[in-house]
Amino acid sequence: MKMKTILVDDELWSLKQLELECKKCGMELVRVFDNAVEAFSYAQTHTVDFALLDVKMPDMDGIALARKLRKINPGMIIIYISAYEEYLNAAMLDVKADYYLLKPYSSRDVEEALARARYLSGRLRKRVEIRTFGEFDVFVDGQLVEFSNQKAKELLAVCIDSGGGEVAMKKTIEMLWEDRNYDEKVKCLYRKAVVYLNTLFREYGIDFIFNNSRGKCHVNRPEVTCDYYEVLDGKNIKDTLFDGRYMTNYSWGEETCGMLCRMAMEALLD
Secondary structure: OOOEEEEEOOOHHHHHHHHHHHHHOOOEEEEEEOOHHHHHHHHHHOOOOEEEEEOOOOOOOHHHHHHHHHHHOOOOEEEEEEOOHHHHHHHHHHHOOOEEEEOOOOHHHHHHHHHHHHHHHHHHOOOEEEEOOOOOEEEEOOEEOOOOOHHHHHHHHHHHHOOOOOEEHHHHHHHHOOOOOOOHHHHHHHHHHHHHHHHHHHHHOOHHHEEEEOOEEEEOHHHEEEHHHHHHOOOOHHHOOOOOOOOOOOHHHHHHHHHHHHHHHHHHHO
């Protein structure tokens, strides 16, 4: 899969040169920008895998832009460009970019930078992205997954909320069908939801993310990218897109939302 790449440089001649070099190397350039604010606006609504950023730019420099881009997509590959080595050193330390290009650069320099980006993307990319801050949604290869069985989607949400731990059938049924008796009829509904998820994920070629056996199911946490898991793994909640909302599709998400709100408040007081 090709990386969706943006270029950002306020010097038009430099932007044009880099655009030509990238195209010669077979990169999929989705947009080029001479304005960092416009680049960030685009990244908020479009998939971006890789960004080549000039360090010194008006309005918003490359360091500030990289911080914002990493909040949207923590796995985004960032390569800095600058004519000033001292700026590059500071930028690399600040955002921990993946590589850099020092102007003036040669075609070979660009090829090496892009080869490194492809290598990193192959190692870091996870096909499945789970978003829980706001509504609960699932993306495969950047595309939203549509669920025709909404209870199956909610079952997956319960598994995500559990942090990747096993969730028993009885507990799930109590959450998803709280007005139903725990009998064979409701167990059948649960099994249909499980079968639906297994079938859907096989169609997408991602059946490795979900497991079920003996009345339990769980998500393979290491196989997905998830905003909630990033916080559980130690990422400062201030560096995420959490805005006080979590899985707003489901009332049972209020407990976890409360925990995240407390974490956000504590982070503000630090």
